[in-house]
Amino acid sequence: MPLRLLKYALSREHPAPRFFRACEKPKDSYDVVIIGGGGHGLAAAYYLAKDHGITNVAVLERGYIGGGNTGRNTTIVRSNYLTPEGVNFYNASVKLFEDLSQDLNLNLFYSTRGHFTLAHTESAMRTMRWRAEVNKHVGVESYVVGPDEISKACPQLDISCSGQAPILGALYHAPGSVARHDAVAWGYARGADQRGVEIYQNTEVTGIDVQGGKVRGVHTSRGYIATNKVLSAVAGFTPRVCKMVDVQTPIVIQPLQACVSEPMKPWLDTILVSGSLHVYVSQSSRGELVMGSSLDPYEVHSTRSSLDFVEGLTSHILDMFPFLSNVKIVRQWAGMADITPDFAPIMGKTPVDGFYLDAGWGTWGFKATPISGKSMAETIAKDKAPELIHSFRLSRFEEYELTGEKGAASVGH
C-alpha cells in the first residue's frame, strides 16, 4: 500500500486541500475567457498557464465541471485513425495521456488495454488495412490480425457472433486505453487553479460582445466580463455559442447513448469495437461493462435515453457474448455530440477576431482532451494555430478541403 495513503490514516483532519477554489465573483476583465468547464476547456486553461504563462484566465461553466460529454463518454483513448493528420494529432494526445497522471499528480487510471476494431465483412477488412498502413507509416502500433489472435486476447468472444456476423479479422491497436474520465477534468481543473486560473461553475454565458469583428467581452449570469479572447469549448452547445458571434459552422447536434452493467470480476481485458454491430465495449476498473453504440439518427438537443438504443445494443452484445444473458444493465445515459460532415473536429481561429473554436468533437472528444487543450492554448497565446491542427480549421469547408476521415465512415469509436 503506497505510503501516500498513510498520511490520511495518521491525520485527524482530512489533510487534502480543495481541488479548486470556490470562485463566486468574477473580475471585470480577463486576458482569456474559456466557455466550457469540461476536459477540453480546463485543459486549455491548464496549458495556457503552464506552457504560455497566461494565468489571468476565467473558465465559465454553465453546470458543474466535467458534467457534459467529459463525464458521459465511454473513456476510450486511441489514435488509430485513417488520415496521417488524424493519426498524428491523436497520437500526440495518447503521448500526453500516458504521462498525464504524473503531470497532474492524480491517478487517472489510464489503463492501456489494447483495442480491437472487429471486421465482419471484406470491405471492413479493407478499411482496417488502410488504417493499419497509415498508422504504421506515422509510427503508430496498429496492424491487421486474424480471428486466432482476437480469440487469444479475448477467449470469451464468440468469433462467429452467434453465426450472424462472423469476424474475419480486426485492426489491433496496442496503445488503445481507457481512463477515469471525471478525474481528467478534475486534474486539469486543479492544475489550472493552482496556477491562478479562476473556475466559475453555475455560470452561464448569455452573449458575446463583438465590435468591429473583434471580441470585446462576454455577458454572463454573473455579469459582464471584458476580454479580447474567448475560447468556445462546449461540445453539444457549439451552435448556440457560435450563434452569439454569428459564426457559421456545419455542426448539428445528435445524441450519443451509452450504458453500463453491474460490476463483475474482471474478464474483459481489451477494448472491443464492432462497426458492423455498432458496439463498443470495455470493462472499467470497477468491473462494469461500459458499452456504447452509434449516434441517434436525428438532431435532438437533449440527453434523454431511448429504449431502442439499449435493445439494439444488448442484442448485438449477446451476439458477441451470448453468456451475458442474465448480466444486468444498471444505467443508460446520453450525451449531445457536435457532428461534422467529415468526422473531424473544428479547431482554431474563426472569422471573428479573438473568438476561438474547439468544437465538432462528435464521438471522439475525450481521447483528444490533452492535445486539444495544448493546441488551443498555443492558438490563443500566439493567435495562430499550430500546424498539428491545420487540417481541422473551420475554413476547410468553404475551401472544399474536408479531412479524409470520412473515408472510414463505417468505423466506430
Add this chain to the structure above:
Amino acid sequence: MKLLKCPVNGERPLSEFVFGGEVREMPDPNTCSDQEWAAYVHYRNGAPGMKKEWWYHGPSGTWFIAERDTMLDEVARTYLYGQEEKQ
C-alpha cells in the same frame, strides 16, 4: 420508441422514418458566390429551436415536412411538401 405522424399513413414508430435534415433554401447557383454556395452545402443551422425538417416514411416512400422543436423533440405538425397552407 417515439411516434411520428406521417401525413399519409398516420402515427407510426420512429424506426420507420429517415431523418432528412432541415429544409434549406438553395441559393441560385448561377448568381451566388462560391462562398455562398459552400456555405449552403456545408453549413447548418445547428442551434435548437422550432425547425422545418424533411422526414421520409420508408415503408410507403413518403417525404414530408415536420415542424419540430429540436430542444424538446416535440413535433408541432407534419404536412406534405408544398401543402403547408392546406393544414
Add this chain to the structure above:
Amino acid sequence: MSMRLPKQNGEWINRSKPVKFTFEGANFEGYEGDTISSALWAGNERILGRSFKYHRPRGVLSLANHDVNVMVTDTVDTNMRGDVVAVKAGMKLTAVNTEGGVRNDRSRYIDKMAKLLPVGFYYKAFHTPKSMFPFWENIIRKAAGLGVVNFEYPRILKRKTHRHCDLLIVGAGPTGLTAAIVAAKNGLEVVIVDENAQAGGSLTYDRAGSPEPLSQLQELMAEVARHSNITLMTGSYAAGYYTDHLVPIVRPDGIVKVRARAVIVASGVFEQPPVFRNNDLPGVMLGSAAQRLIYRYAVKPFNNGVVVTANAHGYRVALDLLQAGCKVSAVIDLRANGESGPLAAEVARKGVAVRKGSCIYEVLPQAGNMGVRGVQVCNYDEERAEADASSIETIECDGVAMCAGWAPAAALLYQAGTAMRYDNEVHQFVPNRLPEGVFAAGKVNGVYKLEDRMHDGARAVAEAMRHLGMDAPAVTVAAHAGAAPSHPYPVVPHPNAKNFVDFDEDLQVKDFINAAKEGFDNIELMKRFTTVGMGPSQGKHSNMNAIRILARIRGVAPEKIGTTTARPFFHPTPIGHLGGRSFHPHRVTAMHSWHKAAGAVLSEGGVWVRPAYYAKPGMSAQDIVQDEAMSVRTSAGMIDASTLGKIEICGPDASHFLERFYTGSYGSQKVGEIRFALLLDEAGVVVDDGVAARIADDKFYVSTNTANAAPVYREMQRWLQKWKLNVWLINVTGAYAAMNLAGPNACKILSKLTSDDISEKAFPASHFMEAKVAGVTARILRVNFVAEQAYEIHVPAPQARAVWEAIMEAGAQEGLRPFGTDAQRLLRLEMGNHLVSHDTDGLTNPFEIGAEWALRMGKPFFVGQRSLKIIAKRSVTKRLVPYMLDEGYSGEMPQECNLVINASGEIKGRVTSIAFSRSVGRVIGFAYVDPADVAPGSRFQIRADSGAMVNATVVKTPFIKSSNEGDQA
C-alpha cells in the same frame, strides 16, 4: 433455532411446499414463496453477504430489491439478489465477492484498514512510480467487481410483446389499486403493474399489529377482480419511462412494452436508513424490512430488538414486532417531542419504553461484526444533529429496526421530465410540474394517510381522464397534517465513523464531508467523486441522505442541492431481456435456392446476400474465381444481378428529371439507348453510378449499385418534390430480377431462347430492347461492365428462376457456368471499370477518378454541378489510375489499401483494386497516385504489408485486348 413464525394471515409462503437448498455449504429449508434472504433468515442465518469495499458482514436491509450486499451465485447465475429472488429446491448458493466464504472472508481485513482508504483514495495513489501502476491496477480490478461471470451461461431468448392501454398504473398498493378501480369504472382499459410477487403494497406488511389492513386489501382485490378491463401484472417492474408514454415492463419471462395514453405513477417510497455507527450490522434493518419478514414470509426479524425512529411508522413497526412475539426493548425517537396520539399510547400500553430526543450512538457488534449485541443510546440534539456522548446508556438487544423516513420512488417521474420540489411539510421531494399525460399519486406524491392516498389515486384518475378528453369530477385530497413522515436530518456523527450512508459503496458520513472539503460540493460532483448512488441500487437508500448531508455542509436547504439525474433502469435489467431475439434481416434473390443447390458461397452486399463464388470440391476459392472469370472470357458465364437497384422514371418530364439528377445528358438520348448515370451529392462527391435506359419517350429504366437502391430512390423522390416536375418514380428493385449473361458465346446462347435478333449488329452495346426470353417478356440491356459481349436480362422476379434455368440449360453445350461477385470484381477490373465505394470513398470527386467525360458541365443544372465548379479551380491531389505490376512479378503480393509511397517516403495514394488476371497474364489494378504520375508508362511504388516496395506501371484500360480496339469507360 428457526425464526419461522406460526402462520401469518396473508403470508406469501406455501407451507405445503418445503424447499431444501444449501448456502455456503450448509443445509437450509424454506418454503415456496420464500426469497433466498427470507429462507436464510428463517434458518437463523445472519451473514448473507459481504459489503463491496470493506467486506463487512451484511444481512437484511430492505427486502425491497436494494439489498445489494446480498448477492449470491448458484454457480450458473451470478449477482442474484437474495432479497427478491425466489428460493428453489436444490439451489447450491454461495455469496459473491468473498475470499474463502462469507463467514471467513479473507478480505475482511480491509475493514480494519478503512482509515488508509479515504474517499477517492485511488485518485491519490498508485500512479507513482508510473511503472508500478499496472501492478496496482491488477489488484484493484480484482478487488472490485462483484460476482464471477459464468462463460457457459446459455443465451436465453426472452419474449417481447407489445401492449396498448388507456391508462398504465405503476404500483399496485392501495393508491394504485384504487386508481385502477376508479378508472375501470369509467370504462378505461387499465394495466397496473407491481414489482412484488403479490399486489397490495404497504397493506401487505404495514399493519401496526392490526388485522384491518389485510381486510382492506382483500376488499380492494375483490373489486379489482370484478373488472375485466383491469390487467394486473405482479412480479413485473416498470423499468423506465420513454418518450410518448412507452414503459417497458420487465417480467421473469420477458418484456411487455406498454404504450399508454396516460400513466399514473403510484410507486410509493423507499424507506431510508438513519445514519449511525454500525447501522449496517446484520440484524439492523429498515422497519419496513422487519414488517415484510413478519407478514410476507412469517419470519421473526430478531428476538429482542429496539426501534429507532423519527416518525409514526416506527411505532407501527414496534406494534408489528410485538404482534410477532419479538421483545421490543425500547423505541428510540430522534424527535424531542416524540410521537403523540393513539399509536404512541398503544405502544406505551404494551409496556415498551420510549426514549424521546434520543439516538443510537452506536450499535455494539458481536465478535467479527457478525451481529448485534446491543445499542448505545444517548440524548440527541435534533437541531444541531449532535449526540450527547456523556448520556450514553447501553441496551442489550439482537436487532434494530430503523424508521427515519422515506424517499420517493420517483425514477419514472424524473425520466418523464418531472420537476420536483422539496416539501417541508413531509420533508420529501414531491412532483412540482408533471409532463403531459403523466400523473403521480400516493406516497410518491407526498400523501401518506391511507384514506388520503386512496383519494389521491382517484384524483389522479380524474386528471388522467381529462387529459384523455373525458369529463371527470374534481377530487380534492386533504393536505398533509401532523408530523412529517421523514426526519430532515437523521444523521448521528461518530468520531470512529462506520456510520453508513451508502451500503452499496460503503460510504460513511465523513466521506461526504471530506469530498466537500476537497471541492466536490455540488451533488453531481459529489456523486462522481464519492460514487454515492452509483452502485447497483442506484441510490435508492443513499441519495436522499447524501443530499441532506451536503445541504447541511453547505448550509442551504435540500431544494438548493437538487437531485442527481435519474436514468433508466429503475432496477438493473438483464441483457437477455433487453436484447431479446437478435434480428439480422437480409434479402435473397429469386434464384437463391438455385445458387445454394449449386454450392454458392454467399457474401453480403448492402441488405442482400448473394453468391461470392460457387464452391468446387478440392479447389481453392482463388482458383475457382479465376476459373469462373476465365469461362466468361473464353465462352460464357452468368451472374445473378438482381441486387442492382432498379428504378423506373416515367412521365413527360422524365428526361428533364434525369438531366438534373445525374451528371450526364439524357434529353438527346434515343429510345433504346443506354447511357451512363453518375450521381453526385451536393458537395460534388461521387455517390453512385449505374445506367439509364430510355425505354420510351417518357420512360427511363435506371440501375443503381446494390447498396444504393434505397438511398438513391429516396433522394430522387425528394428532389422530385422540390423540382415539381411531371414525373413519377417506381422502385422495381424487388419486382424485377436480373441476370447478366456475358462472354463470347453469350449472344449464341441467348439466341436459342428468343426469336428477336440480338446480334451485335442489330443490338449493339449500350442499347436496350424488350424481347421474349424463354417465353418471358424481358428487358435486355447491353452493358459491357464485365465483358464486351454481355446481356443484362431483367424479368419479373416470379419468372426469374425459370428464365435463369432455361438459359443455364441453353448454354450447357457452350460450357456456360454461373459466376459470383468475386469473379465479377475481377472481370470488371479487366475491363477497366472502377467500382463506386470500392475504388472511391466518402470524399472522392469525379476529377479524381477521371470521370470528366461523364460530366456535362454545360447543362443548366445538375446535383453537385455548382460544387464541381468550385472544386475545378483547385488542384487535384490524387488520381485513380489503372496499373500493372511487372511481367512475371513473383514477390509479395500487395493488398488493397496498401499505400502508394513516393521517393521521399510520403503517402501519395493507395491501392484500391488489385488482382492477378489470367487473361492478361499480369497483376492489374487501380490505385490513387500523385497527379504528376498519371501518364501511361509512369512508374510508382506500392508498399506491401511487410514493407517491401513493389513497382507498378500506369497503363491504359481496358486491360484485356478489345476486339474493336476502342477505349471504354
